[in-house]
Amino acid sequence: MLTQTTTRVLDPSELGDALAILESDPVENAFVASRVQVAGLDPWRLGGEMWGWYTDGRLRSLCYSGANLVPIRATPEAVRAFADRARRAGRRCSSIVGPAEPTAHLWRLLEPSWGPAREVRAHQPLMVTDRPSAEIEPDPYVRRLGKSEIETIMPACVAMFTEEVGVSPLAGDGGLLYQARVAELVGSGRAFARIEDGRVVFKAEIGAATPRACQIQGVWVDPAHRGKGLSETGMAAVVRYALADVSPVVSLYVNDFNTAARASYRRVGFREVGAFMSVLF
Structure with a gap:
């Protein structure tokens, strides 16, 4: 009997059905799961479409298509189907990001029509922890930011994004979407910083959060304060907040070439459990 796919x-x-797939790996799928749990599957509320790959009428794999293109529990057959759909639709995303193996397969299929990419980060270790650091004392000056401090944190957010991604988040729409996202994180109590003399010297956010896992993003130390251990003590503080108030598991992913950051996160208590890949346009 032939298998019917669509x-x-x-x-x-x-x-x-979508949540069942997303929750099959709550750490790996934290980003998309956090959006779906809040917005459902309506494209307008979700900020993109959720594509499904079905065999004999049963949903097997997903792909989120919004500002990012994200394969989720995608088999090789599903990746080919998602690539065909993405190719026909044309590139609308600013990046492809997800588990390394299916993301690499998806990019190989899309590169002839979507390439070249501005940058490909083929191996980004996925790290997790489920307990406060036993080695690093949390920085007592790292705290949750209030809504009145959005203007204080914004320059640090812009600096971090530009340094990490290679382009300014203020380009294009003048930064309206990026500023709205930062305001959302601050407003939801998921932005943390150490502030000295009105300036941010360390910051990080909990960018995605579900009842089972959350993901730290945007870790940044003012260049004038680097080499003082603020990233380790600051991260220990953010992990403490995350475990107490958000989720029982805290994750992040980091560029493999950033050996200093990987060592720092290991000292805070993170361990590597997988790898992501990002294709930036």
Whole structure:
């Protein structure tokens, strides 16, 4: 008997099936799961479409298509189907990001029509911890920011993004979307910083959060204060907040060439459990 396969945009009524796939790996899928749990599958609320790959009418794999293109539990057959759909639609995303193996396969199929990429980060270790650091004392001056401090944190956020991604988040729309995202994180109590004399010297955010796992992003130390251990004590503080208030597991992913950051995160208590890949346009 032949297996029947198809790919299409998920209907909002399929939310339960989508969440079952996302929750099969709550750490790996934290980014997309956090969005779906809040917005459901309606494209307008979700900020993109959720594509599904089906075999004999059963949902097997997902792909989030928004500002990022993210394969989720994607088999090789599903990756090929998602690549075909993405190729027909044309590139609308600013990056492809996800688990390294399916993301690499997806990029190989899309590169002839979507390439060249501005940058490919083929191996970004995924790290997790489920307990406060036993080695590093949390920085007592790192705290949750209030809504009145958005203007204080914004220059540090812009500096971090530009340093990490290679382009300014203020380009294009003048930074309206980026500023709205920072305001959302601050407003939800997921932005943390150490501030001295009105300037941010360390910061990080909990960018994605579900009841089972959360993901730290945007870790940054003012260049004038680097080499003082602030990244380790600051991260220990953010992990403490995350475990106490957000999720039982804290994750992040880091560029493999950033050996200093990887060593720092290990000292804070993180361990490597997998790898992501990012293709930046």
